[in-house]
Amino acid sequence: MRRTLSALLLFCCLSPLISSAGPATDVKTLLDRVDRLYRSDRSRAAMEMAIVTPEWSRTLVMDFWTEGLDKTFIRVRSPARDAGSATLRKGNEMWNYFPKINKVMKVPPSMMMGSWMGSDFTNDDLVKESTLIDDYTGEFFSPEKTDPALYYIRLKPKKETVSLWGAIELEIRRDDLLPVNERYYDEKGRLQRTMEFSDMAELGGRRMPRVMRMVPVAKKGHVTTIRYLDAEFDLELPADTFTLRNLQRVKMR
């Protein structure tokens, strides 16, 4: 959930230090790699988010910028009704801007569990940051049908970690250490959420899954799919990118 979306958003910010992975031997090293995979300096990407619900379907196109683990700026490009809307996240706080009313609204805590722009991701997902290595303990496991090309890791939240999940199962490709699948289980072992990563491609000089598909198991007929259109890393970002002022600029940068 939270970790996943921060993974999603920060995914494009690959550290240049990561080389193509060789066979890692223990879980800790793997997790550390994956964590560092998601660690970023600065990035910009354009992506498309397709939301499907039983009542409606919508596709949003947006640009987003990140810096470090705690700054995010998103601007919606289409559809026309939502074009110009923006979201800024700094640390634990979040603001939304709506061009039609020309107002900046600080997202109140009660809205944090609400969905972001109607998708299956919550505002909270955007805000929280955590690292696998710090917040979870992991171990290898073997499911019934093992694919030799994949690592299987099961993560359990540490005692102090604020998390609803009982366990998270990761499937990671052995050759390039890119995740393929994530499954979220509650404490009773019931599957609550799945994330599928696919369409590995080169973006901004890095290899990453272009498409992420999130299916909340409890909500029938809901799917959110994210597709990267392009990405850039380690670029220079204008100093005022992550400011409230920037929210209100309708022109695209």
Next chain:
Amino acid sequence: MNFYLKMAWRNSMRNKRRTFLASLAVGLGLAALIFTDGLTIGMLDGIIDTATGTFMGQAQIHRRGFRDAMDPDLFVEDGPALLGRLAADPLVKAAAPRTVSFAMVASPSNSGSVMLYGLDPAAESGVSRLARLVKEGDFLAGDGYAIVIGAALADTLEVGLGDKVVLTAASAGGGDLAQGMFRVGGIMRSGSRAMDSNLAFVRIGKARELFNLGENFHELVFAFHDVRNAEDASLPFWREYGGADNQAEGWPELVPELAAARGMSAFGILITAVILSGIVALGVTNTLFMSLYERMFEFGVLRAVGTRPLRMALIIVGEAAVLAVISAAAGVFIGWLSSYLTAVHGLDYSGIDYAGVTILEPLRPKFRALQFWLYPSALLVFTLLVSLYPAVYAARMSPVEAMRKSL
């Protein structure tokens, strides 16, 4: 005086059937009034007790403006000191502090918004009966991160005892996000769907920690030794503890609908009493006249013999008095009996909402002193008044006509 009473008694006993039936009719009227009064008061008291005793308490103190938007920064001004003063006040039986916040409770399957209360279970036992509503698990025993939620919410979230949930709310001093993980320690079944879906409770210590409240709290709930103090808005008490920043309010201000319902019912009893008096008046007049006409000849003789008009009147009044006394006795007995019998089982309306309060326990008629001295005395006086008309008639009767008119 004695003479007339004796005579009145003997006259009444001469026609036992008529006296019996008349006193039955009048007595039933009194009984009806006693029973209705008891039932209405009992019902309202029961509802008020449920409203105030289950959760709301008899009175509360908040910071002015807090209840509008539940701003976490608007905690009770000088809370801990106020709590101490209240606890020491001779009028107050018990007081308990609470934090109150809008929060989201999330489980892996779902999330729901709630009013989250941080409570001190020990202090709560003096002002509310929440512990009794917890049907599974316990009411925040121990020191841990336990949360008590209603059964309906537990269903929505698909959680049970021991399951993890995440609480999200605004903390004080900036509105930052506060999140905490809790385990379901108790499940509440209150009978009220609203309570079971919208409330959650944690220990006040944990809430203060999470929401950055220090020693403060948002709501002070307390109970008086005598609940009537809660209803008396004119007591200096409210201003003493209210002051400029805080607002102290009794339950009539917190739930005005309930106070309104009580006012209506009181008025309703009055109207019923008036109508019943009308019927009683009819019955009494009727009986007295019947007895008069039956003994027209006799009365004529009495007049002829020289009885003065006043004395004639007194005879009638005397009979009325006897009738009143017998009726009062019968009425009081029947009234008491019917109230007692109904009180044994009570009337069960559990689950029904009345004036914004869900009825949780059976309603019972309530005895109060005035039912047994005010109403019977009123009956006595009323009967005597009503008897004036036939009494005057008897006084003014001419002996000759009387003897001639005899049937």
Next chain:
Amino acid sequence: MKLIFRMALRNVFRNRRRSLLTGLMMAGGYALFALTLGMSEGTYGSIIDMFTRSRTGHAQVRAAGYLDKPSLYRTIDDPERAGRVLDGLDAVEAWAPRVYAASLAFAGSKTVGAQVMGLDPARERLATRIATQLSSGVFIPETPSAGVVISARLASALAIGIGDEFSLIGQGADGSIANDNFRVAGVLSASESAFDGPWCLMHIDKAREFMALGGRAHELVLVFTDYREAREDAARVSAALADPGLDVQPWQVTEKEFYQAMLLDKKGGDITNLIIMAIVAVGVLNTVLMAVLERTREYGVLKAMGTRPAAVFGLIMTEVFLLALMSSAAGALAGAGLNHWLSVSGIPIPEPISYGGVKFTHMLSAVTAETFTRPLATVIAAALLVGVFPAIKAARVTPVKALGSR
């Protein structure tokens, strides 16, 4: 038979005093009972009427399942068609469409959850009294605009008043994020409106645009000509609409708590009614007994003359019945007069009471069929029942004994 009837009639008028006494008890009992019933019906009636007219109407049309699980997406898809059907029904006095959505309201730095209701001002004025519940400002203008009416709670939570601007954010029915600016045109009263929580009322077309609802609606509020027929009329509407996707529910179902509270109160009143009936019956018993037993000698003469016991019985019963009938007529007149007067002026309540957004200043009575039928049944039944015993006694009396008495 005819003879007995004429004799009975003559007997009634023969002894005025006795008939008057008995008749007075019956007429008085009738009138007072009618008054009790009238007051009870009138008070409940006025409470129910005022409560239902303040916001909810007598019945509502909604998409099936909306009442239990309200959702933005559960809509009445063609309210226009439904409206045409409703216009054609006599029982429906007025109807008004509504839409609802949960949203976030913010002004300055304050953000608070708010409930949005879109309504049609012209139709609403005919159906409910929402337009009269303002404490300041004006009601929603009849053409869609940014002027809205907010509840007192919302006004104080956002710290805004008449003329101030604020914004609403919500979820559109097409998935978009609904957002728009609004201006406060009016504020609802804190104590005398049916809107307790943070409400924002606006023109239905403005709301539909905001929520991307197109022409749909969530609710059609119905007002019937007689609220007492709510259940039957709701069934009629449902049949006329002939759409299994729509629920038509009377106020007894949608305002279940209020209804149950009323029933509870009424039950108490029923007990009182029972007692009044008993008292009246006992009173009647007393007078009828007197009337009959006093005339034992008379019946003795009749029997001596050869009248059969059955005839004596019939005579007495007919007398009692005729007296009861005549007294009832008198009682009905008095009762109806009282009830009618009180249904118009009412009894002023010493301290006006506010409940559910309605202010009660008077307790009213009502003239209904029940205020005639129940007392009539009671008095006549009591009289006849009561008359049986002395009638039998008189029928069986032996002439010798009877003539010897007195």
